[in-house]
Amino acid sequence: MRILTLPLLLTSVCGLAHDMVPGTAQQQAILFTHATVHTASNGVLENTNVLVENGRIAAMGEQIQAANARVIDATGKHLYPGLIALDTQVGMVEIEMVRPTVDTQDVGLNNAELKASSVFNPDSEIIPTLRKNGITHAQIVPRGELLAGQSALVNLDSWTVEDALVDSPAALHLYWPELGNLPVKDEERSKALTAHGEALAQIDTLFSEASAFVQRKAAEPSLTHRRFEAMAPLFRGDTTLFLHANTAGAIGEVLTFVKKYQLKAVLVGGYEAWHHGDAIKAAGIAVVYPSVFSLPRYRDDNIDEAFSIPARLADAGIDFAIGYSGDWDARNLPYAAGYAAAHGLGKEAALKAVTLNAARILGVSDMGAIEVGYRANLVLSGGDILDPLSSRIEQVFIDGREITLKTRADQLYQKYLKR
Structure with missing residues (x-):
C-alpha cells in the first residue's frame, strides 16, 4: 500500500x-598533498598527491604539482572514495x-x-x-x-x-x-x-x-x-x-x-x-x-x-x-x-x-575509486572511515565541490550552547 x-x-x-x-561547482583545481590514499581499486598509496580538476581526478603521484591550485595538506590523513x-x-x-x-x-x-x-x-x-x-x-x-x-x-x-x-x-x-x-x-x-x-x-x-x-x-x-x-x-x-x-x-x-x-x-x-x-x-x-x-x-x-x-x-x-x-x-x-x-x-x-x-x-564505471579520470567523490578523514571510534571526517567532496558537513544536530547544539 x-x-x-x-x-x-x-x-x-x-x-x-x-x-x-549545496556546494558550488568546482572552479579552482584542488591538490591533496602527502595523503594516505585508499584507492579501492589499487590498494593503499602512502604519501601520495591527488589533483582534482573540473570535478574529476586529473593526476596522482608523489611529485604531482599544480599552479594556482588550492592545496590541502593531508599529511597523516586518509583520503577515501565517497x-x-x-x-x-x-x-x-x-x-x-x-x-x-x-x-x-x-x-x-x-x-x-x-x-x-x-x-x-x-x-x-x-x-x-x-x-x-x-x-x-x-x-x-x-x-x-x-x-x-x-x-x-x-x-x-x-x-x-x-x-x-x-x-x-x-x-x-x-x-x-x-x-x-x-x-x-x-x-x-x-x-x-x-x-x-x-x-x-x-x-x-x-x-x-x-x-x-x-x-x-x-x-x-x-x-x-x-x-x-x-x-x-x-x-x-x-x-x-x-x-x-x-x-x-x-x-x-x-x-x-x-x-x-x-x-x-x-x-x-x-x-x-x-x-x-x-x-x-x-x-x-x-x-x-x-x-x-x-x-x-x-x-x-x-x-x-x-x-x-x-x-x-x-x-x-x-x-x-x-x-x-x-x-x-x-x-x-x-x-x-x-x-x-x-x-x-x-x-x-x-x-x-x-x-x-x-x-x-x-x-x-567512473565512480567508487580514486583513479585518474574518475569523478572526484572524496572523503578526507583523520582516521579509519570504517571505525566509529577513530573516524574523524574533515572534508567531503562530490564531483570536486566541497560540501558542508553540518547537520540539524550541529545547529541545535550551537543554539543551546548560547542559552
Whole structure:
C-alpha cells in the first residue's frame, strides 16, 4: 500500500527541509598533498598527491604539482572514495511514524512504471547525517509486494531532484515471495505450500504476459500498456532486475526464474547466497548484502552470523557489495562495512564493497575509486572511515565541490550552547 499520494507528500516535506546550501561547482583545481590514499581499486598509496580538476581526478603521484591550485595538506590523513549506500529509502522517508512523510511503496503487484526519484526529497533532514559519515551517493529503492518500481542513484548534495540524479542504467525491483518456516500441522503446511506456489505462478504469469506483449508490440507498434512497456527493457537486457531474496530456497527459485527469462539480474539480501555460490557465479549475478547489522535468521546460527556473510560471499567468489536497507540508519553503512572487515572480510575488501563494487553493480564505471579520470567523490578523514571510534571526517567532496558537513544536530547544539 502506498503510504501517501505525491501532492500531499510534497506539501508535508516543505516544513521538513534542511537549510544547508549545496556546494558550488568546482572552479579552482584542488591538490591533496602527502595523503594516505585508499584507492579501492589499487590498494593503499602512502604519501601520495591527488589533483582534482573540473570535478574529476586529473593526476596522482608523489611529485604531482599544480599552479594556482588550492592545496590541502593531508599529511597523516586518509583520503577515501565517497561511499555509496545501496538499497536505501533516503529522501523517501522523513519521520517513520509520521505517515505524511513516508512515500516508499504503492498498491498492486506490478508497479514497474513507478520511479523512486519522483518522490525523492533532496532537502531531507536525514541527508546531511549521511554525508557527515562519508556517504556521498545513495541508491533510492521503492518497496512493494512484487514488482515495486524503479530505483535511482542520487548524489546527496543538490538543489533539485534533477541535480541529484546520476546517469546510470535503469533498475527494476522485484520482491520475491519467501516460504519461511513451514507449520508443523499437515493442513497448515499444505496451505502455506499452496499459497507459495500461487505466488510463484503469479510472477511467472506477469513476466510471460509482459514478454508476449513486447513481442506483439514489435509487430503492432500502436499497442500500449504502461506497465509492460516499463518492463520491456528487461527482456532486451537494457535494464537490471534487482531480486530481493534471502533464503536458500528462494534464491534457488530466483536462479531458475532468471535463467528462464534470460534476465540481467542482481540479488538483494542474499543471507544464504553462499549456498548457491557456483550457480550465482555461472549466472553472472552479483549480490547486494544489506543486513550486516541484522540478527541471525535461525536459532542455530552463530551470534555473529550476519557479520560474517560478506566474508563467505568473498570466499565463494561471488561479486558483492554491502548495502544498508533503511533511511536515517543508512548512515551506519561505513560501520557495517567495518564489522564485516573485522569478521573475515578485511579492510580493503570491505571498503571496496561500499565503493567500487557498489558502483559497478549499479552500472556506473567512473565512480567508487580514486583513479585518474574518475569523478572526484572524496572523503578526507583523520582516521579509519570504517571505525566509529577513530573516524574523524574533515572534508567531503562530490564531483570536486566541497560540501558542508553540518547537520540539524550541529545547529541545535550551537543554539543551546548560547542559552
